[in-house]
Amino acid sequence: MPMRSLTGGRIRERRMVVGLKQSDLAKQAGISAAYLNLIEHNRRRIGGKLLSDIAAVLKVEPSALAGGAEASIVVGLRDAAARIPTSTAETAGAEDFAGRFPGWADLVTTQARHIRALERTVETLSDRIAHDPHLATSLHELLSTVTAITSTASILVETDKIEDEWRDRFHRNIHEDSQRLAESSQALVTYLDTTKDTERGATLPQEELEIWLKERSYHLADLERALPMSSEAILRESGLSKPALVLAQAYIARYLADAVQMPLISFRVRAGAAGYNPAILAQEFSTDIAAVLRRIAALPTAVGEAGIGLVICDGSGTLTLRKPVDGFPLPRLSAACPLWPLYQALNRPMSPVRAVVEMPGRDAERFLTYAIAQPVGPTRFDRVSMFEATMVMLPADRVSLPDGDIAQIGTSCRICPQQTCPARREPSILVPAL
Numbered sequence: 001m002p003m004r005s006l007t008g009g010r011i012r013e014r015r016m017v018v019g020l021k022q023s024d025l026a027k028q029a030g031i032s033a034a035y036l037n038l039i040e041h042n043r044r045r046i047g048g049k050l051l052s053d054i055a056a057v058l059k060v061e062p063s064a065l066a067g068g069a070e071a072s073i074v075v076g077l078r079d080a081a082a083r084i085p086t087s088t089a090e091t092a093g094a095e096d097f098a099g100r101f102p103g104w105a106d107l108v109t110t111q112a113r114h115i116r117a118l119e120r121t122v123e124t125l126s127d128r129i130a131h132d133p134h135l136a137t138s139l140h141e142l143l144s145t146v147t148a149i150t151s152t153a154s155i156l157v158e159t160d161k162i163e164d165e166w167r168d169r170f171h172r173n174i175h176e177d178s179q180r181l182a183e184s185s186q187a188l189v190t191y192l193d194t195t196k197d198t199e200r201g202a203t204l205p206q207e208e209l210e211i212w213l214k215e216r217s218y219h220l221a222d223l224e225r226a227l228p229m230s231s232e233a234i235l236r237e238s239g240l241s242k243p244a245l246v247l248a249q250a251y252i253a254r255y256l257a258d259a260v261q262m263p264l265i266s267f268r269v270r271a272g273a274a275g276y277n278p279a280i281l282a283q284e285f286s287t288d289i290a291a292v293l294r295r296i297a298a299l300p301t302a303v304g305e306a307g308i309g310l311v312i313c314d315g316s317g318t319l320t321l322r323k324p325v326d327g328f329p330l331p332r333l334s335a336a337c338p339l340w341p342l343y344q345a346l347n348r349p350m351s352p353v354r355a356v357v358e359m360p361g362r363d364a365e366r367f368l369t370y371a372i373a374q375p376v377g378p379t380r381f382d383r384v385s386m387f388e389a390t391m392v393m394l395p396a397d398r399v400s401l402p403d404g405d406i407a408q409i410g411t412s413c414r415i416c417p418q419q420t421c422p423a424r425r426e427p428s429i430l431v432p433a434l
Contacts, residue, residue: 007051010065012040013102014058028057042096073102076109083112138184145181149174207332208244209251210322218310218323219300223256224264231256251321255298261287262295271296276399278370278392279352289352289372293392297323309367309393311342314376315386327365328393331412338423339409342391345371349387357393357407360418366396366406 015025026036030053038044046054055062074094081089097105152173156162162170222230231252240248262285274280278292285292297310309325313336322330330336336343341355353371358364371391379385410416413425 007046007065008040008042008044009096009102011046011054011058014060014065015040018058020058025054025057029053073105073109076112077105080108080112083116141184142181145177145184149177149181152177205241205243205247206320208240209247212238212240212244212248213251213323217301219298220252220255221300223252223259254294258287258291258295258298261285261291264299267295268299271299276368276392276394278372288374289370290374290388290390293370293372293390296392296394306395306398308395308398310391311336311340311393312388312390313342313346314388315346317343317346320388325367325393325395327395328359328367329411331415335425336412337410337416339407339421340391341369341371341407342389345373345391346387346389349373349375354402355407356401356404357409360408360410360416366401368394368396368399368401370394 015022022036022040023033026033029036029050031050035044039046051062051065055065058065077089077094077097078091081087081091081094094105152170156167156170220234222234234252235245235248238245238248262281267281267285270284271281274284276296278289278296281292281296282289294310294312297308299308301307307325308323309328309330310321310323311319311330312321313319317335317338319330319336324330341353341357344355345351345353350373353369355369355371356366357369358366369391371389373387373389376386376388408418408421410418410421413421413423414428416424416428418424419428
């Protein structure tokens with residue numbers, strides 16, 4: 001049903017606000033009350049002069065009536081119904097419901113968004129509890145200390161005769177273990193308190209760096225302008241911890257090298273003309289593909305323009321840099337999906353990989369991905385080569401997707417609903433156990 005059909009509900013709502021009877025409005029608009037009743041119940045279309053006449057009587061602009069309920073509310077109602085497979089909601093009547101009860105429709109869509117946000121929070125916290133190495137280590141330390149105190153106390157209680165020297169030693173052990181338990185508990189409480197905000201709670205140097213970069217949209221404008229001593233000034237004003245500063249120095253050094261080799265203005269023009277094809281850009285700027293992928297992800301995003309995602313991993317598959325993009329969620333702590341083209345590239349170094357991928361879900365979005373794994377540092381005969389894989393994710397509304405197969409991928413097994421995936425490592429918390 002077109003959005004214009006919602007006009008009837010808006011007319012009825014406005015008429016009741018101004019206190020007009022249906023018959024009075026119909027008389028002043030020059031139509032019958034029966035016909036107005038059909039319009040108000042969205043059973044007759046309305047427009048042109050009649051809409052203007054009714055708007056004049058109701059003392060409102062015609063556009064305010066013709067717009068009906070917000071299209072986003074109708075879309076939200078349908079999304080809310082679609083997210084519950086067992087729902088019996090009549091989605092075909094979403095427009096009529098939104099038109100007749102705009103307040104209730106807005107409440108339903110608001111609650112659906114709130115539920116979705118809570119689900120994402122639960123996923124993040126579950127991911128943290130299951131995979132956070134610091135939390136696991138802290139809990140292990142607490143349990144070990146409690147066990148030690150319990151064992152020592154049991155010896156003192158259950159043994160009738162203990163030499164003074166050994167009793168003093170046991171007392172000292174209990175005292176030291178108790179102090180360690182208090183310190184560990186305080187450290188754990190502090191850690192959990194600083195991570196209440198799942199978006200801002202940086203506990204690792206890598207997370208600090210990524211939050212700092214996110215605040216700058218992963219684009220360092222001062223470096224692009226080649227200001228004297230700009231990199232040192234950026235680091236001084238960053239507020240990062242010492243470990244995070246080490247990572248930031250490496251990131252800035254690489255960023256600056258890429259910016260010098262691929263100047264922003266010319267690269268941006270050529271990237272658009274080449275459809276963001278990294279092979280073409282690498283040839284034009286005489287550089288390697290991984291550098292081009294990083295440079296593409298560092299381009300500033302205009303208002304209304306879809307962002308570009310980037311992930312980098314080392315030889316172990318651990319993500320060392322994450323630039324998220326809408327529709328392509330990235331795991332914060334757990335291992336990523338092994339089906340990502342990033343890992344395909346890691347399995348065949350120096351061979352570029354291009355693939356169209358799609359995340360699971362009803363609102364699944366497609367991305368054109370480019371990935372490559374290249375050696376890190378100079379190649380030498382007396383040491384094992386270390387490789388780093390880089391992948392860029394380009395949204396479908398940013399580039400033209402090539403024809404061919406579409407790879408179904410996920411974020412991580414723990415929050416991926418694809419039950420039949422051959423790469424699954426553990427059950428998903430999003431799908432009830434059978």
